[in-house]
Amino acid sequence: AQSVTQPDIHITVSEGASLELRCNYSYGATPYLFWYVQSPGQGLQLLLKYFSGDTLVQGIKGFEAEFKRSQSSFNLRKPSVHWSDAAEYFCAVGGGFGNEKLTFGTGTRLTIIP
Amino acid sequence: NAGVTQTPKFQVLKTGQSMTLQCAQDMNHEYMSWYRQDPGMGLRLIHYSVGAGITDQGEVPNGYNVSRSTTEDFPLRLLSAAPSQTSVYFCASRRTGLPEQFFGPGTRLTVL
Numbered sequence: 001a002q003s004v005t006q007p008d009i010h011i012t013v014s015e016g017a018s019l020e021l022r023c024n025y026s027y028g029a030t031p032y033l034f035w036y037v038q039s040p041g042q043g044l045q046l047l048l049k050y051f052s053g054d055t056l057v058q059g060i061k062g063f064e065a066e067f068k069r070s071q072s073s074f075n076l077r078k079p080s081v082h083w084s085d086a087a088e089y090f091c092a093v094g095g096g097f098g099n100e101k102l103t104f105g106t107g108t109r110l111t112i113i114p
Numbered sequence: 115n116a117g118v119t120q121t122p123k124f125q126v127l128k129t130g131q132s133m134t135l136q137c138a139q140d141m142n143h144e145y146m147s148w149y150r151q152d153p154g155m156g157l158r159l160i161h162y163s164v165g166a167g168i169t170d171q172g173e174v175p176n177g178y179n180v181s182r183s184t185t186e187d188f189p190l191r192l193l194s195a196a197p198s199q200t201s202v203y204f205c206a207s208r209r210t211g212l213p214e215q216f217f218g219p220g221t222r223l224t225v226l
Contacts, residue, residue, distance in 0.1 A: 009154070032213040043204065044157075044217040051213075090156060094213035101172065102147075102206075102215055104156040 002027045004093050006105035014113050015083055021076040021108050023065075023091030033074040034092040034102070035065055044090065050074065061085070086112045115140050118218035120205050126224045127195040135190040135221050137205030144210040146188040150174065150201040151220075157204065163188055164210060195225045 003026045013019055025031055032051050036044040048059025055067040065076045074091060088109045094102040121136045139146065147162035149172075159172030163182040177199060179191040188207075192199060202222050206215040 004156075034214070036217075043219040046214065046216075049214055094215075101159060101162070102213060104149075104158075106154060106156040 002031070002093050002101070002103045004091050004103055004105035006089075006091055006108050008108045009106070010109045010111065012111040012113060013081055016080050019076075019078045019081045019085070019110070021089050021091075021110070023074045023076065023105060024072050025074060025091070025093040026072065027093050032094045033065075033067060034094070035059065035063070035074075035076050036090045036092060036104075037061075037087045038090065038107075039087045047076070047089075081110075081112055083112045083114070086110055117141065118205055118207050118216050120203075120218035120221050122221060123219070124222050126226065127192075128226050129196060131195050132191070132193050133195065135192075135203055135205075135223070137188045137190065137218060138186050139188075139205075139207040139216070140186065141207060141216070142185060143207035143216075144185070146182070146205065146207045147172070147215070148178070148180065148188070148190045149204045149206065150199075151204060152201050160190065160203075197225045199223065200225045 005024045034049045035047040038044050047063050048057050050057050050067045058064050063078050088107045090107045091105040092102050118139045144165045148160040149157040151157050158174045161180040163169045169180050202220050204220045205218040208215045
């Protein structure tokens with residue numbers, strides 16, 4: 001069965017500091033991987049996705065993520081966070097045709113301090 | 115395109131009441147799904163559909179019914195609401211074979 005682990009429930013960083021959110025997955029084949037962001041009271045917005053090819057993927061709002069098959073990881077990074085990045089971040093793993101389900105991690109809440 | 119729309123935005127029910135959460139998409143996506151979001155548990159799949167007339171259970175289906183009579187609509191029915199169903203419900207859709215999902219804005223449901 002596919003699963004996602006986000007080991008950090010809550011992270012606090014200073015504005016302007018770098019950020020890395022961890023995500024580990026379990027999937028029997030090449031996974032499709034996603035990072036979503038959810039601002040308070042809002043729906044989920046797709047930050048970036050990995051399907052195949054270059055293992056370093058760029059997303060919106062200056063975020064990037066690196067797929068490391070050997071470590072079963074897909075960590076999200078940003079070199080310099082802004083106060084508006086405060087939100088909850090979800091990693092998700094899914095399959096393609098024939099495996100339609102998307103499995104989410106439990107989320108990491110990001111707090112930005114001035 | 116309006117994308118994925120959900121109604122209502124907020125709802126309060128009493129235990130035992132029934133209601134239907136509406137979800138519609140205008141992107142002609144074959145695949146639609148319902149998730150519930152609870153603190154510390156991420157999003158959990160309730161039911162999903164790979165096309166009109168085809169539905170299947172997800173991770174937490176008990177207490178919920180779905181049907182898919184058209185490509186556009188995928189309503190979620192609570193036949194007898196329970197306090198354990200207090201949650202935020204998200205509908206999502208995507209094209210079959212492309213796993214990127216598009217989410218609606220959510221419905222916040224409280225069952226007293």
